[in-house]
Amino acid sequence: MSWITINSQNEGPGGRWGHSSIALDEKLYIFGGFGIKQNYNQDGNYLNDFYSYDFDNNLWQTILQIGQVPEPRSNHIMFINNGTIYVQGGGGQTKTRFGDLYSFNKNTWIKQKTNLIPRTYHAGCVGDNKLYIYGGESGKDLDELEIVDLCNNTQYTVKVENQKKPEPRRFATLHYHNSQLILIGGCTQSYSLTPSIYIANCKQEEDQINISWCLLKTQFPKWGQSCVQFDDLFYLFGGRDDKDSDELYSFDLQTHQIQIIKNDIKVKARRKHCASVIGNSLVIFGGFDGKYQNDLCFYELPLVNTVPLSVELPSKPYEEISQHQFENYFQFENGVHFYNDQYDCLIQTDEKCFGVDKSVLINASGYFTELFNGDYVEGQLLQLDLSYVDHIAFGIVLIFSYKNNLILPILNKEELFRLLELCDYLDMIQLKQKTQYYIAQTVDKNTIQEIYNLSIEHQNNQLQNFCAFKVSKLKMPLQEIDNLQSQQVNNMKRIRKLSIVNEL
Incomplete structure (x- = not known):
């Protein structure tokens, strides 16, 4: 800088x-x-x-x-x-x-x-x-x-x-x-x-x-x-x-x-x-x-706490694997997918039914802590309907809950943003931070437009601001960022224009 x-x-x-x-x-x-x-x-x-x-x-x-x-x-x-x-x-x-x-x-x-x-x-x-x-x-x-x-x-x-x-x-x-x-x-x-x-x-x-x-x-x-x-x-x-x-x-x-x-x-x-x-x-x-x-x-000034990025991290806080490897993380019996055969609750997502250990989810998710430890009748249920939840996103949530590690199959940007929304819904701050880190690492001249548009569509202000920050750091030609509109982006465009004036 x-x-x-x-x-x-x-x-x-x-x-x-x-x-x-x-x-x-x-x-x-x-x-x-x-x-x-x-x-x-x-x-x-x-x-x-x-x-x-x-x-x-x-x-x-x-x-x-x-x-x-x-x-x-x-x-x-x-x-x-x-x-x-x-x-x-x-x-x-x-x-x-x-x-x-x-x-x-x-x-x-x-x-x-x-x-x-x-x-x-x-x-x-x-x-x-x-x-x-x-x-x-x-x-x-x-x-x-x-x-x-x-x-x-x-x-x-x-x-x-x-x-x-x-x-x-x-x-x-x-x-x-x-x-x-x-x-x-x-x-x-x-x-x-x-x-x-x-x-x-x-x-x-x-x-x-x-x-x-x-x-x-x-x-x-x-x-x-x-x-x-x-x-x-x-x-x-x-x-x-x-x-x-x-x-x-x-x-x-x-x-x-x-x-x-x-x-x-x-x-x-x-x-x-x-x-x-x-x-x-x-x-x-x-x-x-x-x-x-x-x-x-x-x-x-760097957006230090807006997006969890640090060049000093000893290793990537995520692991990328193929779709086949991801599927192999789960066993399958009698119509149920499970990471560990010790499960006491069934959760139905959009396409798959998962067997889960309540105590593991309680430790990982504020949503499940309130649900299973609270006074709600759902806390006593052996089955839970989350059919509106994407099964791939929930699989990532489940692996993270057991391993405390972000394991990602090959996903497109829309699927990643759906994962972020699920993190918000389930109150899983650490998983959200690591997922945002992963998305932020993929921002370049070819992807910034798509990621910026998705951050607006999914109301993710942190990644929206990060894209604005990257506008300047990538030193993109001004015509390539004319479609990006926000206060942060506009500020970055102005600074870039002034920088060009100064360089001349």
Whole structure:
């Protein structure tokens, strides 16, 4: 995977740092910062200009701003909640520190009635209609956490329940995920690193929110980095320790592991740039490395948890055999097909009757666990009618239940998708994951159209998104993918077009 630097068709924002961005309706929005703009002081100025980048047409557009337009500022935070864009805090001329909160809708800015600490260099995020603000600087480095209810602009009382809490810091990142706050990195006023990573559990009691911080063993010794979340991973780019960084890292919140991501092509090192996610691409703009940057760069993020794929698997999680070999897995007596002669229930599929051991199916399938262990009368039956189920698919299910291994006869793509639907019906997550892995391995230029169409027909969003991802990786001619239509695919087509523009 590589970075793509985009040459837009018109001039966009000038070089800057301390600006902010959000993604909305497949467009990138950038506000303010400190840097160089045409007809301004070439040494740099605080800015309050507002731009959008049109992904479809590769064009920058200046956004009309009316109403109570925020004063020029940098190192503020910008976020989106329920379709409304917000800007909060930051620093301006003569070391002004802002504690204000503005909303933007229909080209109109409205200053909200809040009483927040004036601060800059702080971190912020939004979750469950609440704004969380941490740290920054207001004459000194701060460790205060403020929380605002964005539905009525009221502030919560914050109570820290334990002694262990993050030290004061600036230039950190803050994210909200599953009712938790994740605080990463930063530095002090003297630029001493605060490399610790904290996770806070948030519990609301009426107008008070109780915060319990937990210090992780993992550290990220940088400040001024960007951080975005995509597909259950956090991606950290850039920042500075003793020098500016051009590295991209992934942070897994479940394992607490940070891993560097190798890139074939890199972009310039930088700090205090902005970053957002559009489709499955990390998009960064601007930043500072001794010079104000004004480049727009894309990096395709892997769909790590969307389709269970890993090049590090020691072996294939499936075995392909002929139809004859598959049939030989089952014995046949008195009209019954069975894998093991110890069976206590007969299951009739569309063409074949199978003898099964209930205890084996209970261990493999949520459906059969509920059926045979529950209070249903079927749990006591010696026969079960599943005549709407394909016998080949059920044979695969039965072998998997006994062997915990995916044994596949030669199937066409439609039969494979019927198997996935049966996995959903029978609540067999592991079998579904392995089957999806198998299908994903077969995606190439010749099969992507068929697999994509089947993923739509069978409402399999995971493989639909994977096909979208493969559009870019296969570098298919654009005319070959014109019939693929989805947000993910369209994003990939746009990136491919922009990549072609860049290569020229």
